[in-house]
Amino acid sequence: MGPVSPARHDPATSGDGPTSSPLVAAVITCSDSAAAGAAADTSGPLAVRLLEGLGHLVPRPVAVVADDPGAITGAVRAALADGAVIVVTTGGTGAGPRDVTPEALRAIGLRELPGIGEAIRAAARGSVPTADLSRALGGVLAGAVVVALPGSTGGVRDGLAAIGGLLGHAVAMAGGRGHPDRSRAAHDDPAPAAMPPPVPGGEPSADAPGLGAADPDARVGPDPLTGAEVEAEVASPRAGAVVTFAGVVRDHDGGRTVTALHYEAHPDADRVMAEVIAAARTRPGVIRAAARHRVGDLVVGDVAFVAAVSAAHRAEAFAACAWLVDEVKARLPVWKHQRFADGSDEWVNCA
Numbered sequence: 001m002g003p004v005s006p007a008r009h010d011p012a013t014s015g016d017g018p019t020s021s022p023l024v025a026a027v028i029t030c031s032d033s034a035a036a037g038a039a040a041d042t043s044g045p046l047a048v049r050l051l052e053g054l055g056h057l058v059p060r061p062v063a064v065v066a067d068d069p070g071a072i073t074g075a076v077r078a079a080l081a082d083g084a085v086i087v088v089t090t091g092g093t094g095a096g097p098r099d100v101t102p103e104a105l106r107a108i109g110l111r112e113l114p115g116i117g118e119a120i121r122a123a124a125r126g127s128v129p130t131a132d133l134s135r136a137l138g139g140v141l142a143g144a145v146v147v148a149l150p151g152s153t154g155g156v157r158d159g160l161a162a163i164g165g166l167l168g169h170a171v172a173m174a175g176g177r178g179h180p181d182r183s184r185a186a187h188d189d190p191a192p193a194a195m196p197p198p199v200p201g202g203e204p205s206a207d208a209p210g211l212g213a214a215d216p217d218a219r220v221g222p223d224p225l226t227g228a229e230v231e232a233e234v235a236s237p238r239a240g241a242v243v244t245f246a247g248v249v250r251d252h253d254g255g256r257t258v259t260a261l262h263y264e265a266h267p268d269a270d271r272v273m274a275e276v277i278a279a280a281r282t283r284p285g286v287i288r289a290a291a292r293h294r295v296g297d298l299v300v301g302d303v304a305f306v307a308a309v310s311a312a313h314r315a316e317a318f319a320a321c322a323w324l325v326d327e328v329k330a331r332l333p334v335w336k337h338q339r340f341a342d343g344s345d346e347w348v349n350c351a
Contacts, residue, residue: 022055022056022057023055023056023057023085023086023167023168023171024056024057024058024059024082024083024084024085024086025051025056025057025058025084025085025086025087025088026058026060026063026079026082026084026086026087026088027044027047027048027051027058027062027063027087027088027089027090028044028062028063028064028065028072028075028076028079028087028088028089028090029041029043029044029062029063029064029065029089029090029091029151030065030066030067030071030072030089030090030091030092030101030151031064031066031067031090031091031092031151032066032067032098034064034091035064035065035066035071036066041062041064042153043090043091043149043150043151043152043153043155043156044062044064044090045062046153046156046157046326047062047088047090047149047156047160048062049319049322049323050156050157050160050164050323051086051088051160051164052315052319053283053284053316053319053320053322053323054160054164054165054167054283054284055284055285056086056167059082060079060082060084063075063078063079067091067092067098067099067100067101068100069100069103069104069107072089072092072100072101072104072105073104073105073107073108076089076104076105076108076141076146077108080141080142080144084144085143085144085145085171085174085175086144086145086146086147086167086171087141087144087145087146087147088146088147088149088160089101089105089146089147089148089149090149090150090151090155090156091150091151092104092148092151093134093135093136093137093148093149093150093151094133094134094135094150094151095133095135099135101148102135102137102148105137105139105141105146105148108141109141109142110137110139110140110141110146111139111140111141112137112138112139113138113139113140113170114137116136116137116138116139116147116163116166117135117136117137117138119162119163119166120134120136120138120149120150120155120158120159120162120163121134121136122162123158123159123161123162124154124155124158124159127154127158127331128154128155128158134150134155135148136148136149136150136155136159138163138170140170140173140174143174143175143176144171144174145167145170145171145174147159147163147167153326153330154330157326157327157330161279161327219270219273219292219293220265220269220270220273220292220293220294220295220332220334221294221295222294222295222296223294224294224302224303225246225292225294225303225304225305225306226303226306227244227246227303227306227308229306230244230290230291230292230306230307230308231244231308233288233290233308234287234288234289234290234308234309234310235288235310236287236288236310238287238312239287239288239310239311239312239317240311240312240313240314241310241311241312241313241314241316241317241318242308242309242310242317243308243309243311243314243317243318243320243321244306244307244308244321245305245306245307245308245321245324245325246303246305246306247303247304247305247306247325248301248302248303248304249261249298249299249300249301249302249303249304250300251300253338253340256340256341256342256344257340257341257342258300258338258339258340258341259300259339259340259341260297260298260299260300260339261297261298261336261337261338261339262296262297262298262336262337262339263293263294263295263296263298263304263334263335263336263337264295264334264335264337265293265295265332265333265334265335266333266334268333269293269332269333269334272331272332272333273291273293273328273332275331276291276324276327276328276331276332277289277290277291277324279327280309280320280323280324280327283309283316283319283320283323284316284319284320285311285312285313285316285317285320286309286310286311286316286317286320287310287311287312288309288310289307289308289309289310289320289324290307290308291305291306291307291308291324291328292305292306293305293328293332293334295334305325305328307321307324307325307328308321309321309324335347335348336348
């Protein structure tokens, strides 16, 4: 297999990260089981949602291919020919004999940017003990940026959180446009790589903390919740859309009837919630974000979790709220003890 011919594209860029016009992206899932229809593809659709949340366009459906070098390179070539300047693959980055995505990309001329793979592994290292076995990577190919992420939803979420804010600048560099302004002080003090940079014009407020700061919006406690109270926290005259999600205790799980449940939280739960909300506030177009999780004894019909996001436009609000809900579920250290009508019970390590 030879190098890929340069794709014809010239996306407009502005500054170091966000673009003045959306960038076209494509997602490819590399999985034998998903390609054969034996398993559902969950990582690809998540990557699409996260890329769209970063302000990029993903006009084509996810391409699902087997863990085969020819199939992978064919899908990458097709994405570039369609005009994608960001190509994200999921899967095939492990140590197994069928994990061949890195080799396939190198075979067609990927010029690696080592920091991308390093950032992806660093982002997962605190929660995934085997993160350093991942061969996730990224680089430049035919004037586009190609990133190979792990095939799990957590790997996709952590990976794009780590390098999402770099994509716009990387595309500008890959297209030969260089640093927009080498004199800017921002180059000496870059934004944290763990999340996309704040959107210019966001609404600062006294309750907008940095990562790890104490945050009155990040309460994990026993008080009953309503969507209205959390929604009120994100109200703003600048908001054209407010999206609220409420997680409610249902009466069934896995075919069994649920009678009641109990939530317990780690002492760090408030801090983790604060971090996630702070990251949500940096999502494209977001004005304000808030979330609450209830702990203690709950019954069927009780509200266990509420998240709300305000933004200027509905697409940004929907994308950011979905991201916030998924991120809380993935990261919040809350345990659920379910009790069933047949007298059995179980603990579930999830929010």
